[in-house]
Amino acid sequence: MNIVIFGPPGAGKGTQSKFIASKYNLHQLSTGDLLRNEIKNKTELGIKISSIMNSGELVSDEIVGNLIEKFISNRDYHNKIIFDGYPRTLPQAQNLDNLLKKYNQKIDLVLKLSVSQETVIKRILERKNQEKRADDNQDIAVKRYQTYEKSSEPVIDYYKRSDLLKVVNGETSISEINIEISGLIEANKG
Numbered sequence: 074m075n076i077v078i079f080g081p082p083g084a085g086k087g088t089q090s091k092f093i094a095s096k097y098n099l100h101q102l103s104t105g106d107l108l109r110n111e112i113k114n115k116t117e118l119g120i121k122i123s124s125i126m127n128s129g130e131l132v133s134d135e136i137v138g139n140l141i142e143k144f145i146s147n148r149d150y151h152n153k154i155i156f157d158g159y160p161r162t163l164p165q166a167q168n169l170d171n172l173l174k175k176y177n178q179k180i181d182l183v184l185k186l187s188v189s190q191e192t193v194i195k196r197i198l199e200r201k202n203q204e205k206r207a208d209d210n211q212d213i214a215v216k217r218y219q220t221y222e223k224s225s226e227p228v229i230d231y232y233k234r235s236d237l238l239k240v241v242n243g244e245t246s247i248s249e250i251n252i253e254i255s256g257l258i259e260a261n262k263g
């Protein structure tokens with residue numbers, strides 16, 4: 074199955090995706106990680122996007138779309154992907170459907186992690202001490218949350234229409250969220 078995990082920055086998408094990928098033998102496609110790798114390796118693309126990411130804005134739909142097609146077209150990952158942080162905008166959601174159709178796949182489940190701004194800022198500031206990510210500071214975290222609020226609504230509506238969306242309370246502990254998500258996946262597998 075292909076799963077989308079959606080939610081504000083610092084909601085725990087990466088944390089939960091790792092768990093789902095290992096439990097259900099899926100491949101985690103984190104657009105945030107892919108983009109940070111480009112920056113770390115100082116590629117032409119990395120140089121172009123570093124200031125955008127570090128200002129709390131989204132990288133262009135075109136750039137991220139090009140990155141994910143390589144993954145979707147890979148036969149090894151056929152119907153085995155957890156999309157972590159993609160889509161984030163309506164054009165990205167439409168692009169994802171088109172790409173999956175092109176490679177004879179579809180989305181089976183969209184999980185939305187629901188978390189308040191206060192909680193995500195707290196988590197991001199805690200993560201800052203461990204990971205030293207360039208975009209993890211109070212001002213950028215607030216900006217990232219605002220960016221999410223602006224772009225997320227049309228994506229949520231899009232998936233509500235196709236009845237794929239399940240909302241998960243992201244305020245509880247990591248293991249409680251693991252359990253809730255597992256229940257939704259098992260129910261979806263039927």
Ligand code: B4P
Pocket residue numbers: 080081082083084085086087088089104105106108125126129130131132133134137157158159160161165196197199200217243244245246247250
């Ligand atoms: P991401 O990499 O996707 O965002 P993130 O902040 O890492 O969120 P995530 O939800 O994965 O948080 P985590 O599990 O680490 O994006 C970063 C940037 O990349 C974006 O701002 C944008 O510029 C760019 N980008 C990415 N995708 C893009 C796209 N499709 N289009 C355009 N631009 C794109 O959890 C956070 C912390 O909380 C961790 O330290 C974790 O240990 C902790 N935590 C998690 N769950 C918890 C819980 N239940 N309780 C307590 N702590 C918890």
